[in-house]
Amino acid sequence: xxxxxxxxDIAYRAGVSQSTVSRALxxxxxxxxxxxxxxxxxxxxxxxxxxxxxxxxxxxxxDTIALLLFEDPTNDDSAINPFFLSMLGSITRACxxxxxxxxxxxxxxxEDWHADFEDSNKADGLILLGYGDYVDYEEKLVKxxxxxxxxxxxxxxxxxxxxxxxxxDNFTGGKQxxxxxxxxxxxxxxxxxxxxxxxxxxxxxxxxHCQALKAHQLTVNPALQFNAMxxxxxxxxAACRLINSGESFDAICAACDLIAVGAMRALQEHGxxxxxxxxxxxxxxxxxxxxxxPPLTTVKQDTKLAGELLxxxxxxxxxxxxxxxxxxxxxxxxxKSCAS
Amino acid sequence: xxxxxxxxDIAYRAGVSQSTVSRALxxxxxxxxxxxxxxxxxxxxxxxxxxxxxxxxxxxxxDTIALLLFEDPTNDDSAINPFFLSMLGSITRACxxxxxxxxxxxxxxxEDWHADFEDSNKADGLILLGYGDYVDYEEKLVKxxxxxxxxxxxxxxxxxxxxxxxxxDNFTGGKQxxxxxxxxxxxxxxxxxxxxxxxxxxxxxxxxHCQALKAHQLTVNPALQFNAMxxxxxxxxAACRLINSGESFDAICAACDLIAVGAMRALQEHGxxxxxxxxxxxxxxxxxxxxxxPPLTTVKQDTKLAGELLxxxxxxxxxxxxxxxxxxxxxxxxxKSCAS
DNA sequence: CTGAAAGCGCTTACAG
DNA sequence: CTGAAAGCGCTTACAG
Numbered sequence: 001x002x003x004x005x006x007x008x009d010i011a012y013r014a015g016v017s018q019s020t021v022s023r024a025l026x027x028x029x030x031x032x033x034x035x036x037x038x039x040x041x042x043x044x045x046x047x048x049x050x051x052x053x054x055x056x057x058x059x060x061x062x063d064t065i066a067l068l069l070f071e072d073p074t075n076d077d078s079a080i081n082p083f084f085l086s087m088l089g090s091i092t093r094a095c096x097x098x099x100x101x102x103x104x105x106x107x108x109x110x111e112d113w114h115a116d117f118e119d120s121n122k123a124d125g126l127i128l129l130g131y132g133d134y135v136d137y138e139e140k141l142v143k144x145x146x147x148x149x150x151x152x153x154x155x156x157x158x159x160x161x162x163x164x165x166x167x168x169d170n171f172t173g174g175k176q177x178x179x180x181x182x183x184x185x186x187x188x189x190x191x192x193x194x195x196x197x198x199x200x201x202x203x204x205x206x207x208x209h210c211q212a213l214k215a216h217q218l219t220v221n222p223a224l225q226f227n228a229m230x231x232x233x234x235x236x237x238a239a240c241r242l243i244n245s246g247e248s249f250d251a252i253c254a255a256c257d258l259i260a261v262g263a264m265r266a267l268q269e270h271g272x273x274x275x276x277x278x279x280x281x282x283x284x285x286x287x288x289x290x291x292x293x294p295p296l297t298t299v300k301q302d303t304k305l306a307g308e309l310l311x312x313x314x315x316x317x318x319x320x321x322x323x324x325x326x327x328x329x330x331x332x333x334x335x336k337s338c339a340s
Numbered sequence: 341x342x343x344x345x346x347x348x349d350i351a352y353r354a355g356v357s358q359s360t361v362s363r364a365l366x367x368x369x370x371x372x373x374x375x376x377x378x379x380x381x382x383x384x385x386x387x388x389x390x391x392x393x394x395x396x397x398x399x400x401x402x403d404t405i406a407l408l409l410f411e412d413p414t415n416d417d418s419a420i421n422p423f424f425l426s427m428l429g430s431i432t433r434a435c436x437x438x439x440x441x442x443x444x445x446x447x448x449x450x451e452d453w454h455a456d457f458e459d460s461n462k463a464d465g466l467i468l469l470g471y472g473d474y475v476d477y478e479e480k481l482v483k484x485x486x487x488x489x490x491x492x493x494x495x496x497x498x499x500x501x502x503x504x505x506x507x508x509d510n511f512t513g514g515k516q517x518x519x520x521x522x523x524x525x526x527x528x529x530x531x532x533x534x535x536x537x538x539x540x541x542x543x544x545x546x547x548x549h550c551q552a553l554k555a556h557q558l559t560v561n562p563a564l565q566f567n568a569m570x571x572x573x574x575x576x577x578a579a580c581r582l583i584n585s586g587e588s589f590d591a592i593c594a595a596c597d598l599i600a601v602g603a604m605r606a607l608q609e610h611g612x613x614x615x616x617x618x619x620x621x622x623x624x625x626x627x628x629x630x631x632x633x634p635p636l637t638t639v640k641q642d643t644k645l646a647g648e649l650l651x652x653x654x655x656x657x658x659x660x661x662x663x664x665x666x667x668x669x670x671x672x673x674x675x676k677s678c679a680s
Numbered sequence: 681c682t683g684a685a686a687g688c689g690c691t692t693a694c695a696g
Numbered sequence: 697c698t699g700a701a702a703g704c705g706c707t708t709a710c711a712g
Contacts, residue, residue, distance in 0.1 A: 006689060006690085007689070007690065008689085016698075016699085017698065017699045017700075018689090018690085018699090018700095019691080019692080019698075019699060019700080019701095020697085020698060020699075022689095022690065022691060022692085023691090023692095023697095023698090026691090030697060030698085031697070031698085032697060032698085035697085035698090047487070049460040050460060050689090050690075051397070051460060051461050051688085051689050051690065052393075052460045052461055052462045052690095053392075053393045053394075053396040053397035053402070053461050053462075053688080053689080053690085054393075054397050054688070054689035054690035054691085054704090055689080055690050055691070056393040056690090056704095057391070057393035057394050057397055057688090057689085057690075057691095057703095057704050057705065057706085058689080058690050058691045058692080058703080058704050059690085059691060059692085059704085060704070062393070064443075069432070080426075080429040082422070082425075082627055085422075085425045085426070085428070085429055086420075086425070088425070088428065088429075089420040089425055089428075092409070092444050092445070092446055093446055096445060096446045101443055101445065101462065102443065102444050102445070103404075103441050103442065103443055103444075104432050104442050104443075104444050105432070105436060105441065105442070106432055106433055106436045120389040120390060120391060120392045121391050121392055121393050121705095122392045122393075122441065147387070261631060287422055287627075287628055288627055288628050288631050291601060291628050291631050291632045291633075292631045292633070293631075293632070293633030346705060346706085347705070347706065348705085356682075356683085357682065357683045357684075358683090358684095358705090358706085359682075359683060359684080359685095359707080359708085360681085360682060360683075362705095362706065362707060362708090363681095363682090363707090363708095366707090370681060370682085371681070371682085372681060372682085375681085375682090390705090390706075391704085391705050391706065392706095393704080393705080393706085394688090394704070394705035394706035394707085395705080395706050395707070396688095396706090397687095397688050397689065397690085397704090397705085397706075397707095398687080398688050398705080398706050398707045398708080399688085399706085399707060399708085400688070461689095
């Protein structure tokens with residue numbers, strides 16, 4: 001294990017000053033081309049790497065983005081939602097392609113996560129990802145804003161604050177998929193998923209859902225909306241409550257795929273045939289959705305695009321450029337869980 | 341957006357020296373308790389955070405771990421393997437609980453990934469995760485070793501090099517699940533997955549598989565082994581080759597769940613009944629495995645445990661403690677894809 | 681228990 | 697195009 005070499009070692013070997021080494025290594029046009037390649041060759045030979053801590057300290061930027069992934073604290077020990085995992089993957093890729101490092105961190109919704117990363121100069125900006133109770137967490141966003149922290153969040157647009165978000169057009173998605181089943185001839189629609197401002201994305205999907213029903217002269221029956229959060233188990237239980245309620249229904253719109261998957265399990269345990277008796281649809285298009293029985297019709301949120309947009313938007317903010325909230329178009333993915 | 345405050349600002353307000361602030365903030369017992377809490381209160385009020393770049397530079401450690409996730413370059417644009425995504429999640433959690441930050445980075449197998457992170461002082465150590473061609477990548481491991489880099493890899497044990505790994509006991513897993521189907525009365529076993537030292541984990545599973553067959557006086561028919569890598573499509577194609585080969589078979593052991601899922605698709609398209617005509621089993625127990633039709637019997641690799649072990653082992657290495665290669669016990673998960 | 685001082689390894693005005 | 701020098705914001709011997 002050899003000693004780590006510094007820019008002074010390179011300078012010594014190259015017979016130039018340390019400043020010149022620093023310039024050459026960052027491809028400064030100020031350095032003579034021959035000198036530069038000589039220095040770079042020596043650096044390579046010595047396996048020299050610029051010390052990130054030193055260069056970041058000096059230049060006051062880190063070329064690093066922090067991803068704060070927060071989840072409902074009640075959901076603590078279970079697996080991470082596959083949709084977010086998939087976002088994580090695409091954000092990692094997007095950062096890599098921009099030459100940024102990605103610092104990933106789990107946060108409990110309850111913690112003091114605001115501020116930490118950018119203030120300690122670990123990252124130039126933050127990406128916020130996760131559900132959690134939106135009402136609780138809004139005040140932390142305000143604090144981030146006050147501090148002038150650069151950040152972008154994934155989620156529903158925040159209308160009353162100058163916060164930049166990237167999110168899916170949940171309203172349109174909810175509307176489209178509901179219309180799809182309406183056209184298939186279904187009449188009584190249950191909605192499984194929380195419909196309140198505590199979970200704005202589910203709420204938007206629900207609003208789109210209701211809008212579609214109204215547009216087709218179908219009644220919105222509040223007794224057919226059951227709260228559920230983003231887990232399979234939660235979907236299972238909501239579906240059981242629906243079944244036990246005695247209300248009749250021939251279609252279930254779930255606020256996310258995991259809820260839909262749980263609902264299908266409940267339905268099948270109770271002897272319902274999908275899609276013959278009940279159509280089921282989800283939202284997200286997680287990998288599992290392709291493999292359920294029957295395969296789940298759903299609304300795809302393009303996580304690859306989302307990751308790229310989040311990263312690009314944040315970089316614009318960091319570089320002081322204009323950036324704005326973007327909505328990703330939802331995409332209907334038809335499989336076999338609806339009557340055809 | 342206020343100016344960022346430094347330890348000198350705190351010192352000024354507290355009427356002490358900057359050294360004392362630095363000590364107080366790190367809970368040094370050298371500081372008078374009253375002074376310490378006064379300083380900490382001021383720091384909190386000013387929203388002060390220690391500058392990580394400065395403290396890392398000075399102390400020459402980063403309290404950061406880098407996760408290098410590398411995938412087969414041919415697999416470039418597709419989704420990340422769900423098994424690795426799940427490992428990513430559990431490693432993130434394990435790091436958080438140890439107070440370490442996690443730097444995540446994608447690597448092409450072809451790139452010059454060795455060295456970069458620890459040499460530039462961005463991380464104190466590396467976790468290496470991913471399949472990819474093991475033969476190609478071994479020489480890079482040797483280079484890491486030469487440099488004295490702290491690293492742990494996920495995967496099969498490397499017998500001839502002093503490399504610390506954490507991996508599943510693939511041999512035993514392959515053996516157990518094969519024995520499980522043997523007891524169910526199956527006679528002709530196909531194995532779908534590459535069986536060579538280029539993919540050591542698959543190879544180990546295959547060896548366990550063969551061992552189980554031999555132990556039960558069943559013949560190992562090399563014509564029933566078909567190469568496949570860790571994608572659904574690859575499993576689909578291997579199963580098609582098996583079906584078209586004209587060989588008879590009543591059980592398929594897939595080297596991983598994604599291969600199994602692809603194989604089930606091929607079988608069902610060709611009119612085979614699972615599990616009546618053919619038993620299918622996988623390996624990994626990814627989330628999808630619970631939701632396929634029929635649900636997939638498989639071998640679970642405990643990713644939560646794996647993540648914790650990887651992190652703990654790496655931290656031991658970083659702290660100069662003894663560490664050794666660990667094998668995680670595989671766990672049979674019985675579902676419905678085998679005849680009962 | 682506290683302070684003055686050195687120094688981690690760079691980048692970047694400044695001067696030539 | 698190049699070099700000498702300052703300084704980013706800390707931590708940590710050293711001295712008291």
